[in-house]
Amino acid sequence: MELTGAEITIRCLQEEGVEYVFGYPGGAVLFIYDELFKQETVKHVLVRHEQAAVHAADGYARSTDKVGVALVTSGPGVTNAVTGIATAYMDSIPMVVISGQVPTSFIGEDAFQEVDAVGITRPCVKHNFLVKDVKDLASTLKKAFYLAKSGRPGPVLVDIPKDVSNTKTAFEYPSTVNIRSYHPQVAGDANLIKQAAQMLLEAKRPMVYAGGGVILSDAAKQLTDLVRLIDAPCTNTLMGLGGYPASDKQFVGMLGMHGTYEANMGMQNCDVLLAVGARFDDRVIGNVAHFNSVPRKIIHLDIDPASISKRVKVDVPLVGDVANVLGELIKVLKSSKQKPDAAAHKDWWKQIDEWRGANSLVYKNSSELIKPQFVIETLHKITRGDAYVASDVGQHQMWAAQYYKFDQPRRWINSGGLGTMGFGLPAAMGVQLAHPDATVACVTGEGSIQMNIQELSTCKQFNLPIKIIALNNRYLGMVRQWQEFFHGNRYSQSYMDALPDFVKVAEAYGHVGILVEKPSDVEGALQEAFARKDELVFLDFRTDSTENVYPMVPGGRGLSEVILAEDL
Amino acid sequence: MRHIISLLMANEAGALSRVSGLFSARGYNIESLTVAPTEDATLSRMTIVTSGSDEVIEQINKQLNKLVDVVSVMDLSDGDHIERELMLVKVRAEGADREELKRMSDIFRGRVIDVSDKTYTIELTGAGSKLDSFLQAIDRKLILETVRTGASGIGRGERILKI
Numbered sequence: 001m002e003l004t005g006a007e008i009t010i011r012c013l014q015e016e017g018v019e020y021v022f023g024y025p026g027g028a029v030l031f032i033y034d035e036l037f038k039q040e041t042v043k044h045v046l047v048r049h050e051q052a053a054v055h056a057a058d059g060y061a062r063s064t065d066k067v068g069v070a071l072v073t074s075g076p077g078v079t080n081a082v083t084g085i086a087t088a089y090m091d092s093i094p095m096v097v098i099s100g101q102v103p104t105s106f107i108g109e110d111a112f113q114e115v116d117a118v119g120i121t122r123p124c125v126k127h128n129f130l131v132k133d134v135k136d137l138a139s140t141l142k143k144a145f146y147l148a149k150s151g152r153p154g155p156v157l158v159d160i161p162k163d164v165s166n167t168k169t170a171f172e173y174p175s176t177v178n179i180r181s182y183h184p185q186v187a188g189d190a191n192l193i194k195q196a197a198q199m200l201l202e203a204k205r206p207m208v209y210a211g212g213g214v215i216l217s218d219a220a221k222q223l224t225d226l227v228r229l230i231d232a233p234c235t236n237t238l239m240g241l242g243g244y245p246a247s248d249k250q251f252v253g254m255l256g257m258h259g260t261y262e263a264n265m266g267m268q269n270c271d272v273l274l275a276v277g278a279r280f281d282d283r284v285i286g287n288v289a290h291f292n293s294v295p296r297k298i299i300h301l302d303i304d305p306a307s308i309s310k311r312v313k314v315d316v317p318l319v320g321d322v323a324n325v326l327g328e329l330i331k332v333l334k335s336s337k338q339k340p341d342a343a344a345h346k347d348w349w350k351q352i353d354e355w356r357g358a359n360s361l362v363y364k365n366s367s368e369l370i371k372p373q374f375v376i377e378t379l380h381k382i383t384r385g386d387a388y389v390a391s392d393v394g395q396h397q398m399w400a401a402q403y404y405k406f407d408q409p410r411r412w413i414n415s416g417g418l419g420t421m422g423f424g425l426p427a428a429m430g431v432q433l434a435h436p437d438a439t440v441a442c443v444t445g446e447g448s449i450q451m452n453i454q455e456l457s458t459c460k461q462f463n464l465p466i467k468i469i470a471l472n473n474r475y476l477g478m479v480r481q482w483q484e485f486f487h488g489n490r491y492s493q494s495y496m497d498a499l500p501d502f503v504k505v506a507e508a509y510g511h512v513g514i515l516v517e518k519p520s521d522v523e524g525a526l527q528e529a530f531a532r533k534d535e536l537v538f539l540d541f542r543t544d545s546t547e548n549v550y551p552m553v554p555g556g557r558g559l560s561e562v563i564l565a566e567d568l
Numbered sequence: 569m570r571h572i573i574s575l576l577m578a579n580e581a582g583a584l585s586r587v588s589g590l591f592s593a594r595g596y597n598i599e600s601l602t603v604a605p606t607e608d609a610t611l612s613r614m615t616i617v618t619s620g621s622d623e624v625i626e627q628i629n630k631q632l633n634k635l636v637d638v639v640s641v642m643d644l645s646d647g648d649h650i651e652r653e654l655m656l657v658k659v660r661a662e663g664a665d666r667e668e669l670k671r672m673s674d675i676f677r678g679r680v681i682d683v684s685d686k687t688y689t690i691e692l693t694g695a696g697s698k699l700d701s702f703l704q705a706i707d708r709k710l711i712l713e714t715v716r717t718g719a720s721g722i723g724r725g726e727r728i729l730k731i
Contacts, residue, residue: 122582122586122589123589126636127637180639181578182636306627306630310627
């Protein structure tokens, strides 16, 4: 039977088991929207801005192990989507973005709502396609889903001209994909795995540093088993939180610019470092030369060979799927007669405990001003650590990462690589749709929330009972903090004047808003909000406006050159 | 250090810009880049001359391999290889210079492929350094135009870049 390109597009989504498409209609995608209308399998979520469509698809993907799907029109539809696509690209999130394009005969003529979608997204997609012939549509969409999910995941854009969506051809969805130039390595090299195991067994001061790759590969269990087996302290990156249970005694907290003292000192002083699904980025290891100034052996496991030895030279490169290779590594370790060096480890743990003693996450609570850290700690308590927490970007993001102790993977949803303000609320929508019965909190600030606040409307339309935890300090807090530390207290454009009344904003969109101004009201307000199971509640916490995030390793400094709250 | 990298990629629209975009986005040098179809119509072969530290060259190779359109990559500088570049030079050829330019062209095994009353166009093939030498050997004032293809390279003997 012959189907139009639009029908084929929907059929392909059905074949892929797509549950939700996040999108916004427009001229170039009218045929596709018409086909969406005629069926019920694939549900469409109408956002209020294309950036939010992509973030919502992203949140959906991060909180499940599925591919997120967004649908946007040509021109401004695509350009609005770019920030979302770049966000997903930086964090390796599996996603397919379908964009409409002007008809093929108009391409290149500066037609109405024409933009070179493939060109404009090229640097921030894993791959992209312009489908010029409807005969290629089904196979292209198949490839798009395969590329998005396999290997190191990432967003894939498929640009479909309007005439292609309205041309008929025979439809058959390919059952397999073969891209001759694309064969991601899944299994690790057995010899290198043996070498790594030996190195770990001989370590006197081992350390495990695990990132987002653990989450993406669904390898939290393997990671936990391995860390216990080798008796090493484990730290997570911002992207890796939940990959190792935060409440476990071997967990030393997040590392990096705002990481704990024990995690950063452990990184700097270990003799064998196992890096898993992480990429030694600048916010994680600070100054590379400083990091390299002490000798240590590094084993680096990542599915992307280009991530290995990119910033830091490693001794044992392990290319492969994190879950697969960790599984193999565990087998080798278990079969070895050698056991970890108990005496040396005892000293190492003593040292780690000394660093823990610095109590680097301590803050002074107040009965006058609401401390943002206190709000997050109370949020953790009220939700019993069991919520999905989607975050925006800034100080509140760091506090959420530090004080909400994630014990499970895929619960912490944040824009780590690109650092996209405006990510939180739409991402939370994707999470809530994927997990309709789960508790979903969006931790945000008064700056970030305003970057996609229009999505409160989407939340109303689709009955998404997200709890918005706005840490409102009237400043672009992270900018203000840097200005205080490094720019002589000159708060250039970091003060937010003329803020809206967020309670009224929430109410205007048909939600519940609660203003919280006193520390003694924090817990009660959170309890009330989470008791409203079926409603979106916007909690506007007026927090201490000058609170800073500690510890802090200033940009360009080494991991042990940290500023602690008590130093000031 | 200078490296000459050869790669096979899908002969598809936009493939070239993925490679050139990668180099500009990551700040890698491109000294020259040539690309043309191969005997297999689905494949193009590209030769890139670049330079950088060992670490940068390793990253370039890895990043190229990561591009979905790139089928295989070979750093020709890792082993024995041959490289050739074609240059066309148009020179002012009048009076005594006419004879001198012909003589220099012969010495460098060039060929005069277009002649007019006042000009010669000389074709020259060889390694880039040979072409440079030719340009230095003739009177600079006489050079009207030069056009160079950039290097193409191939491994020696059994060093073969195939799928």
